[in-house]
Amino acid sequence: MTERETEPLWGYIASEPDIKSTRNGKARFFAFVGEPQYRDEPDGSRARVGTQYRPMVAYGPAAEAAASKFARGDNFVAVGYSRPYSYKKDGRDISGKEFVVLGIGHDSLRTNYDVDRSVRPARGTGGEPAAVAAKRGQEVPSEFTAARTSTSAGQTIAL
Incomplete structure (x- = not known):
């Protein structure tokens, strides 16, 4: 293909x-x-x-x-x-x-619009909240979840 x-x-x-x-x-x-x-x-x-x-x-x-x-x-x-x-x-x-x-x-x-950030069921999880499904099946690099820190070069590496 x-x-x-x-x-x-x-x-x-x-x-x-x-x-x-x-x-x-x-x-x-x-x-x-x-x-x-x-x-x-x-x-x-x-x-x-x-x-x-x-x-x-x-x-x-x-x-x-x-x-x-x-x-x-x-x-x-x-x-x-x-x-x-x-x-x-x-x-x-x-x-x-x-x-x-x-x-x-x-x-x-x-476009002006509002975002609904309420938890909604993830598809295929039997109604399990999306956040729980994400924790179960998705790996998140630690630099995306860690508190903001500075590197020795002075650049921020974590979000």
Whole structure:
């Protein structure tokens, strides 16, 4: 199996999002997204030169999360990959590229939102709180949990 190269995508949801099921019952999210395009100017500024529109899809848990959190006009940041598509519609060949979402969130530079930090059950743990599941299954380097200290070079190494 070949590895896909992931890429970021910044933009906004340009159409009404649609969620349906695939033939095998997996959730599928679909929306057209707008990507503002810019040009670097000789004086160092950037000029907006238009918007490129493209289809975006997500499957499974990413589709369910996108459908529950995004509406038309919302700004987002996503990571995923582009892939070609083609099909026939009304006797015409339709083809292009779509962006397949692996992860997506609101663009914090353009969106005001509140974060719910309450403990929620982790998937696949039978309702066990996420913090407990993380302690059970995730190793955390000690430099991330230790109190802030300085090294002999004067740099802080722990968070």
